Amino acid sequence: MPSKVKTVWYCTSCGNETSKWMGRCPACGEWNTMKEGLSREKSASSRDKSLVNVSEPVPLSLKEISVTEDSRISVGSPEVERILGGGIVPGSMILLGGEPGIGKSTLALQIPLRCKTLRTLYVSGEESPKQIKLRAMRLLRQEDGEMEDNCTVLGETMVDNIIRHARELSPDLMVVDSIQTIYSDNIESAASSVTQIRECAAALLRFAKESNIPVILIGHITKDGSIAGPKVLEHIVDVVLQFEGDTRHSHRILRSIKNRFGSTDEIAIFEMTGSGLREVENPSEILTPLHGESLSGVAVGSMVDGSRPFLIEIQALVSTAAYGVPQRSATGYDSRRLNMLLAVLEKRAGFKLSAKDVFLNVAGGMRVSDTACDLAVVVAVLSSNFDLPVSPGICFAAEVGLSGEIRPVGRIEARISEAARLGYRQIYISSYNLSDDMRRSTARAGISIVEVADIAALCRRLFKADND
Numbered sequence: 236m237p238s239k240v241k242t243v244w245y246c247t248s249c250g251n252e253t254s255k256w257m258g259r260c261p262a263c264g265e266w267n268t269m270k271e272g273l274s275r276e277k278s279a280s281s282r283d284k285s286l287v288n289v290s291e292p293v294p295l296s297l298k299e300i301s302v303t304e305d306s307r308i309s310v311g312s313p314e315v316e317r318i319l320g321g322g323i324v325p326g327s328m329i330l331l332g333g334e335p336g337i338g339k340s341t342l343a344l345q346i347p348l349r350c351k352t353l354r355t356l357y358v359s360g361e362e363s364p365k366q367i368k369l370r371a372m373r374l375l376r377q378e379d380g381e382m383e384d385n386c387t388v389l390g391e392t393m394v395d396n397i398i399r400h401a402r403e404l405s406p407d408l409m410v411v412d413s414i415q416t417i418y419s420d421n422i423e424s425a426a427s428s429v430t431q432i433r434e435c436a437a438a439l440l441r442f443a444k445e446s447n448i449p450v451i452l453i454g455h456i457t458k459d460g461s462i463a464g465p466k467v468l469e470h471i472v473d474v475v476l477q478f479e480g481d482t483r484h485s486h487r488i489l490r491s492i493k494n495r496f497g498s499t500d501e502i503a504i505f506e507m508t509g510s511g512l513r514e515v516e517n518p519s520e521i522l523t524p525l526h527g528e529s530l531s532g533v534a535v536g537s538m539v540d541g542s543r544p545f546l547i548e549i550q551a552l553v554s555t556a557a558y559g560v561p562q563r564s565a566t567g568y569d570s571r572r573l574n575m576l577l578a579v580l581e582k583r584a585g586f587k588l589s590a591k592d593v594f595l596n597v598a599g600g601m602r603v604s605d606t607a608c609d610l611a612v613v614v615a616v617l618s619s620n621f622d623l624p625v626s627p628g629i630c631f632a633a634e635v636g637l638s639g640e641i642r643p644v645g646r647i648e649a650r651i652s653e654a655a656r657l658g659y660r661q662i663y664i665s666s667y668n669l670s671d672d673m674r675r676s677t678a679r680a681g682i683s684i685v686e687v688a689d690i691a692a693l694c695r696r697l698f699k700a701d702n703d
């Protein structure tokens with residue numbers, strides 16, 4: 236009996252399905268996200284077939300359920316392995332998302348190039364095998380094209396053909412670049428529609444689970460993450476890795492958003508170089524000032540992203556407003572938070588900033604959302620305002636409250652150790668952050684801790700000045 240095709244409406248934001256069009260998705264509440272798609276009802280015979288291969292329930296305590304951890308597949312990059320929780324789990328499906336041009340294909344191709352023994356099937360619907368070869372030669376800095384890897388390239392976009400080839404080759408790993416370019420001819424809607432993406436991903440997931448071959452699925456996400464596709468897949472895949480960063484800068488952050496086999500608290504930083512992505516094991520070194528002499532308007536803050544603390548340079552420029560309304564602009568920092576900190580400086584500490592333009596920039600194209608950087612932002616603004624530099628050996632880790640008080644932040648010990656490791660002489664923190672035990676233990680770390688309670692105390696200590 237042929238299967239029946241019926242029209243349904245999908246939400247491009249959350250993937251919710253309804254039988255009629257609606258202006259607002261009842262599941263996620265987004266407006267104007269419902270798109271038409273086709274769904275094929277399963278015929279009675281295929282429903283019966285699905286009952287043939289049923290699995291039996293087993294007790295959790297059963298010894299036969301294998302839990303061997305050592306079977307994880309190595310990917311040749313310690314940072315990527317750390318993010319994955321120790322390598323790729325066989326039979327798992329990993330979604331690698333990010334904006335176009337961020338480096339997803341490069342990261343995926345570096346896996347077989349680094350692990351020469353890993354038999355990889357690289358399926359590309361975006362680039363031809365020739366383009367992939369050229370990229371691989373660039374990554375290996377090779378001119379002659381002689382390579383000793385175990386990578387097979389397939390330029391194919393139909394999901395059934397991809398799975399057929401994968402069954403024949405039975406590789407150790409399959410990469411599909413990208414989910415938006417592949418389609419299934421069981422469905423009438425166009426490639427990259429939500430229906431196609433869901434159907435193809437579901438077919439690949441079934442393949443991964445049956446064959447125990449892990450699949451890395453690449454998916455494009457636009458800046459606001461709104462474009463349908465990868466977002467609707469997040470709940471079916473095992474691991475979601477997201478590549479972030481400004482494509483104009485060379486630094487990229489790989490973040491795990493979901494991981495069924497590890498922590499989601501990890502990030503890895505990469506640098507895009509002329510020969511591919513380089514792992515940055517020590518992010519603080521590239522994000523903090525390289526210049527020896529001190530400049531005004533620069534302060535180093537401590538930020539925690541994932542589970543790692545690192546130090547980041549914050550730059551501010553305060554100048555007299557050229558036109559009536561002063562400008563406030565922030566790059567890599569929340570501009571509302573900047574306005575709040577400026578208001579605190581104005582109201583609680585009496586600095587006249589309301590007639591000044593304030594520009595703030597976070598070095599290295601990074602985005603800061605950790606409130607522990609508040610103090611560094613305040614210091615950068617004040618330093619530029621007074622035109623007095625902060626000594627390069629000083630860094631800051633505290634939140635600034637609405638009444639101008641300097642508040643404690645989490646993971647203070649890790650932040651202090653990171654600053655000490657990088658050779659900072661002094662770290663400014665809140666007076667309420669350390670217990671007596673901690674004071675004694677951190678005194679040994681070779682860094683002196685300056686505790687400040689409010690902005691006035693900070694200024695006296697740092698700039699030896701009272702208010703303007």
Ligand code: TYD
Binds near residue numbers: 339
């Ligand atoms: P790519 O992996 O194609 O991005 P995606 O698959 O996410 O769309 O990488 C695109 C950018 O990376 C491209 O603009 C050029 C740059 N790049 C380098 O700078 N060095 C390199 O060695 C490679 C391969 C790419």
Ligand code: MG
Binds near residue numbers: 340341
């Ligand atoms: Mg690509």
